[in-house]
Amino acid sequence: MSVRPFREIHRRQSRQISVGDVKVGGDAPITVQSMTNTDATDVEGTVAQIRALEEAGADIVRVSCPTKESTDALRRIVPQVRVPLVADIHFHYKRAIEAAQAGAACLRINPGNIGSRERVKEVVQAAKDHGCSMRIGVNAGSLERNLLERFGEPCPEAMVESALTHAKVLEDEDFHEFKISCKASDVFLAVAAYMQLAEACDYPLHLGITEAGGLRTGTVKSSIGLGNLLWAGIGDTLRVSLSADPVEEIKVGFDILKSLGLRHRGVNVISCPSCARQQFDVIETVKVLEERLSHISTPMTVSVIGCVVNGPGEALMTDVGFTGGGRGTHQVYINGVPNHRLKDEDIVDHLVRQVEAKAAEIEARMAAESEAESPAEPARVSG
Ligand code: SF4
Numbered sequence: 074m075s076v077r078p079f080r081e082i083h084r085r086q087s088r089q090i091s092v093g094d095v096k097v098g099g100d101a102p103i104t105v106q107s108m109t110n111t112d113a114t115d116v117e118g119t120v121a122q123i124r125a126l127e128e129a130g131a132d133i134v135r136v137s138c139p140t141k142e143s144t145d146a147l148r149r150i151v152p153q154v155r156v157p158l159v160a161d162i163h164f165h166y167k168r169a170i171e172a173a174q175a176g177a178a179c180l181r182i183n184p185g186n187i188g189s190r191e192r193v194k195e196v197v198q199a200a201k202d203h204g205c206s207m208r209i210g211v212n213a214g215s216l217e218r219n220l221l222e223r224f225g226e227p228c229p230e231a232m233v234e235s236a237l238t239h240a241k242v243l244e245d246e247d248f249h250e251f252k253i254s255c256k257a258s259d260v261f262l263a264v265a266a267y268m269q270l271a272e273a274c275d276y277p278l279h280l281g282i283t284e285a286g287g288l289r290t291g292t293v294k295s296s297i298g299l300g301n302l303l304w305a306g307i308g309d310t311l312r313v314s315l316s317a318d319p320v321e322e323i324k325v326g327f328d329i330l331k332s333l334g335l336r337h338r339g340v341n342v343i344s345c346p347s348c349a350r351q352q353f354d355v356i357e358t359v360k361v362l363e364e365r366l367s368h369i370s371t372p373m374t375v376s377v378i379g380c381v382v383n384g385p386g387e388a389l390m391t392d393v394g395f396t397g398g399g400r401g402t403h404q405v406y407i408n409g410v411p412n413h414r415l416k417d418e419d420i421v422d423h424l425v426r427q428v429e430a431k432a433a434e435i436e437a438r439m440a441a442e443s444e445a446e447s448p449a450e451p452a453r454v455s456g
Contacts, residue, residue: 080334109126116146136158193242214258232257240253267302287316381398395424
């Protein structure tokens with residue numbers, strides 16, 4: 074029985090697949106993905122963008138492969154990056170085979186669109202030969218004509234039927250290493266489709282609200298849509314689609330997961346909106362602090378609160394807490410308890426030092442714990 078049952082999320086039991094060395098589904102952590110927006114044939118630029126995404130914490134990155142030149146480029150990109158890559162293929166089955174041969178860890182392709190059964194067999198064989206998984210990607214904006222005619226418009230039932238029809242094509246080839254997405258730009262439609270799909274199969278689900286909008290509007294829309302699903306225990310991997318730098322997609326993805334306690338990466342900052350009672354400039358401090366702490370991947374919580382009205386209470390559950398005090402006497406908390414006061418020193422510099430020290434301590438503790446958990450050397454029997 075949990076101490077705080079109101080925070081519990083019971084994840085849907087999905088089967089587990091592999092995207093390279095990253096597990097998706099089952100009890101694996103919910104992964105965060107993004108997609109490059111460079112031309113894949115610009116190998117240098119694409120590698121640089123993938124590395125920036127890795128730095129931000131991306132678990133998986135998707136690269137569009139519309140041409141033979143781009144699958145050739147993929148072969149040169151794969152060895153230069155750490156994260157597994159998903160090759161985005163729309164229709165051409167040859168691109169899928171080339172991408173599998175080039176080292177893609179996963180193919181995003183809708184098998185129902187490949188064409189003849191022979192072609193499907195070839196793609197599945199290439200995936201099996203090269204250890205590729207697949208993602209079936211249903212999109213409300215590009216549903217099959219027969220479904221639109223029958224259902225009249227994109228609706229959850231049509232999207233689920235499309236997904237299961239594509240899935241059946243792979244199942245008929247005895248291929249089960251795939252995940253499914255069922256995206257729509259309409260939050261209601263996407264959420265309803267994912268909920269129905271979650272009931273209808275046990276494949277891992279890749280969540281996304283497609284064409285969600287710019288950084289602010291897309292973040293809000295994705296947080297509502299993905300937040301609802303994740304809270305209901307649905308979703309094994311996600312991509313936040315923003316008309317913005319892909320690195321922002323990763324940051325937002327992690328922030329959604331952090332808000333629900335589903336994944337912890339980096340510093341979770343709790344801060345007040347500030348008001349006339351603030352004893353230092355909260356907004357500017359938090360803005361600079363978040364920038365300065367963005368390199369920290371250790372999961373930890375830091376509170377930055379303008380005054381004693383809410384400061385001590387918020388600091389209780391944090392690793393490092395900071396509360397503005399009268400006459401420039403601010404209070405620093407470590408592990409939820411008052412530790413020392415700060416008067417004249419720069420607040421951001423001081424907090425960065427405290428957080429870095431705490432992060433190092435947490436890392437050391439986690440390393441010691443994992444060492445203790447790993448199997449001990451078998452005892453030597455002498456004599
Ligand atoms: S914690 Fe203090 S400074 Fe911050 S919003 Fe509340 S009253 Fe204002």
